[in-house]
Amino acid sequence: MSDRTLDRILLFTLFVQTLEKIQWQAGGLQLLITNITCTVFVAAWALARIQRRDDSLPRVCATLAGFMLAFFAVYLAGYFDLATKQDLAFWAKGVATWLVHFAFLVVATAHVLRRGAALFDRALRWFIAGIVVNAAYGALQLILVVGAGINLDRLVVEPLTAGQGKFNGINIYGQIGGSQNIYRINALTGDPNHLGVMLCVPILLLLPIYLSNRRANRRLGLLLAFLFIVQTLTLSRSAALGDIVGLCVLAPTILPRLPRLRTLVIAAAVPLTLFAVLYASSSFVRTVIASRTNVQGHGVQTHFEFYSLAVPALTPHPLFGRGYNTFAVFYQFLTGKVDFGPHSFWVATLVETGVVGLALYLVFLGWIIANVLLMRRAEDPYRQLLGAGLTAAVIGTVAANFFYLTMGFEYFYVVLLLVVSGAALFAPARARQPAGALQPSPAS
Numbered sequence: 001m002s003d004r005t006l007d008r009i010l011l012f013t014l015f016v017q018t019l020e021k022i023q024w025q026a027g028g029l030q031l032l033i034t035n036i037t038c039t040v041f042v043a044a045w046a047l048a049r050i051q052r053r054d055d056s057l058p059r060v061c062a063t064l065a066g067f068m069l070a071f072f073a074v075y076l077a078g079y080f081d082l083a084t085k086q087d088l089a090f091w092a093k094g095v096a097t098w099l100v101h102f103a104f105l106v107v108a109t110a111h112v113l114r115r116g117a118a119l120f121d122r123a124l125r126w127f128i129a130g131i132v133v134n135a136a137y138g139a140l141q142l143i144l145v146v147g148a149g150i151n152l153d154r155l156v157v158e159p160l161t162a163g164q165g166k167f168n169g170i171n172i173y174g175q176i177g178g179s180q181n182i183y184r185i186n187a188l189t190g191d192p193n194h195l196g197v198m199l200c201v202p203i204l205l206l207l208p209i210y211l212s213n214r215r216a217n218r219r220l221g222l223l224l225a226f227l228f229i230v231q232t233l234t235l236s237r238s239a240a241l242g243d244i245v246g247l248c249v250l251a252p253t254i255l256p257r258l259p260r261l262r263t264l265v266i267a268a269a270v271p272l273t274l275f276a277v278l279y280a281s282s283s284f285v286r287t288v289i290a291s292r293t294n295v296q297g298h299g300v301q302t303h304f305e306f307y308s309l310a311v312p313a314l315t316p317h318p319l320f321g322r323g324y325n326t327f328a329v330f331y332q333f334l335t336g337k338v339d340f341g342p343h344s345f346w347v348a349t350l351v352e353t354g355v356v357g358l359a360l361y362l363v364f365l366g367w368i369i370a371n372v373l374l375m376r377r378a379e380d381p382y383r384q385l386l387g388a389g390l391t392a393a394v395i396g397t398v399a400a401n402f403f404y405l406t407m408g409f410e411y412f413y414v415v416l417l418l419v420v421s422g423a424a425l426f427a428p429a430r431a432r433q434p435a436g437a438l439q440p441s442p443a444s
Contacts, residue, residue, distance in 0.1 A: 014123055038103075131202050151167070197236065
């Protein structure tokens with residue numbers, strides 16, 4: 001197995017990490033394209049190592065493997081708190097999926113470090129390209145359904161998955177006047193909040209790079225504007241929270257790079273004027289905005305209900321929780337839905353893995369943030385900007401996940417891959433250490 005073949009498998013895997021609707025059924029199992037590609041890469045990497053008789057592992061990957069074992073021990077402890085067969089089915093499915101993606105994180109990091117900065121940059125581009133394609137699909141999805149009543153998923157997802165994927169189409173948030181649908185773009189993620197929070201990553205990651213040289217990066221500026229428009233059309237308040245927190249983190253980096261106040265005012269005049277005209281002339285726009293800014297509405301109250309349920313759900317098993325991936329079973333009595341998880345990653349972590357699991361994840365997250373802060377100290381100014389953007393992307397996603405649930409998704413493992421490998425490759429403290437395993441190898 002050559003390094004170039006591994007590179008290709010890795011890059012394709014990164015490209016598809018947000019394409020949740022692409023899935024198949026096999027033996028009663030739901031196989032997402034991300035599960036398949038991650039499994040293929042892990043197997044191919046292991047085969048290549050066996051062929052080379054190479055059992056070396058960079059120190060940072062050994063640390064990741066240590067965290068993986070610690071999490072697995074917590075999840076196994078939670079197994080003994082399972083109460084029903086339904087709990088067991090959800091636990092087994094969740095743990096199996098988690099094992100695949102955390103193993104992918106470990107071995108993909110090892111491969112990127114072995115191949116060096118060139119593969120890191122390609123990995124970053126392919127990951128962002130996958131998100132951009134997803135966003136473009138979402139924009140086309142909205143245009144077709146509004147302009148011609150066409151469900152794009154029926155044309156793309158259904159034939160691609162032999163009718164086994166999710167081709168339910170764009171999300172309908174509600175209606176105005178009994179006839180005007182309010183649409184929320186979900187693209188190939190299946191949920192508008194998923195897409196909105198995912199888009200926090202490229203927006204916050206690329207913004208400081210664009211502002212570092214606006215004239216040279218005009219295309220990047222247009223791309224950022226497009227991604228922000230798509231994110232806005234998801235109507236996701238969790239995504240808005242992630243953006244706000246991420247921008248606060250980025251403030252020391254981007255404020256000195258912003259144009260003069262007069263330039264900002266002139267640039268903002270056109271979109272603000274257009275928005276004011278739309279708001280004044282369209283009851284549809286006013287109704288949508290009022291609905292999504294109302295903090296007393298049913299949707300907001302539902303989010304807070306999850307927090308109120310945390311204590312009663314956790315009380316029987318405070319140390320290791322109810323069992324990994326089983327919160328949906330507990331919450332079914334409210335929703336009537338079999339597979340409806342909590343709208344908060346942090347509530348899910350506490351309830352499913354207990355105080356021990358939450359504490360372990362906080363330690364892991366602290367280690368991740370320490371790594372991304374190391375990358376901000378890189379000697380190369382471009383890498384410093386990448387580090388700043390990744391820092392904002394991670395912390396913004398953490399904030400958004402207080403009211404939604406994407407940090408357990410496949411794409412976030414790619415964010416972690418970029419953080420850990422970026423720190424190991426570019427941070428000065430790491431670069432001064434003798435680490436032959438981190439040097440690029442010639443292609444086989």
